[in-house]
Amino acid sequence: MQRKSSLDHLEEVERIDRERMIDSLYSFPQDLRNLLNKLKKIDFPVLTEVRNIIFVGMGGSAIAGDLVKYWLMDRIPVPVEVNRDSQIPAWVDENSLVIVISYSGNTRETVSSYHFAMKREANIVAISSGGTLEELCKKSGVPHIKVKEGLQPRAAVVHLLLSSLIPLRSVGFLGEKELEEINEAIEITEKLRDEINVDVRAEHNLAKKFALRMVDKFPQIYASSYLIPVAKRWVTQINENSKMMAQYQEVPECNHNHVVGLAGYLANMRAITVPVFLRDADENEFTRANMDYLKEIYLSEGIEPLELYSRGESIFAKMLYALYFGDYVSYYLAILRGVDPTPVDVITELKRRLKRLQEKS
DSSP, X not given: OHHHHHHHOHHHHHHHOTTOHHHHHHTHHHHHHHHHHHHHHOOOOOOOOOOEEEEEOOHHHHHHHHHHHHHSTTTOSSOEEEEOSSSOOTTOOTTEEEEEEOSXXXXXXXXXXXXXXXXXXXXXXXXESSHHHHHHHHHHTOOEEEOOSSSOGGGGHHHHHHHHHHHHHHHTOOOHHXXXXXXXXXXXXXXXXXXXXXXXOGGGOHHHHHHHHHTTSEEEEEEEGGGHHHHHHHHHHHHHHHOOOOEEEEETGGGGTHHHHHHHXXXXXXXXXXXXXXXXTTXXXXXXXXXXXXXXXXXXXXXXXXXXXXXXXXXHHHHHHHHHHHHHHHHHHHHHHTOOSSOOHHHHHHHHHHXXXXXXX
């Protein structure tokens, strides 16, 4: 009861959220609207002879590539990959479009991949709020798209996502249909915000209800098809905002391995496990059977799964609905645990150590 009241006590929420992550959450739909207008108007060099596309990034910067890949996988006529490493695959060459994303512009692995792409004479487009990446682009004449400064990388997801669509539009892989889907996502997320924002009390707020079930447990997030990158986003947001562990599973793949361990060990994990199913009311019969089977396993141990059904007509709107909902859930989990969702001290320390290593070499 005390935890429930903390979510509805706005002064307590403000005390915990010292760096005001709620502002980034609230502005999500409007940021999406502003960036859509930019995407429609921006004049960008037309690229030709693109035979494959690779997104390069880490953490919150790389998720943009995942979302694009799953959203447009049946529309873009060339292979699309996402690379989370300091190197790039051997097949990247002068016919590759390499979209290099680092919110800060200083991510060591991403900057390293940029140099590899330059050596391969690939078509590079870089996206950052500044930093080393912007400087390198200016020196080499590489197209650079600058995004809003002063955000946490994970809070800049719409800025990085919509900016990554600019080069795709210039290649001809993004048309009016996709722009209409983005517009639908704006309307969907605006409505969702009105339902789950901090001023909506827990008894009427589904995101707060999810958080109350999930707090201090080990969430298992299940998703299929285009909701898989959203499930990944849920996990990383819970990791960074809520300072909790979480795991995601891909359906139906997990029903060929994970399900065996789950059935054999779930009784021992009953007290700490909370399953979350990201679903689509229009999911096909095969996906529904796989999801329902997983649900039965949990119910057999007395564990009631949480289920979120995405809203919208288009794939993009459904993805953004589930993503935005998950961002709010991770925020409420942080509030329930009494931790400021913004700082990520463990990651900051790692970056310090990597910087020291680079300075020594």
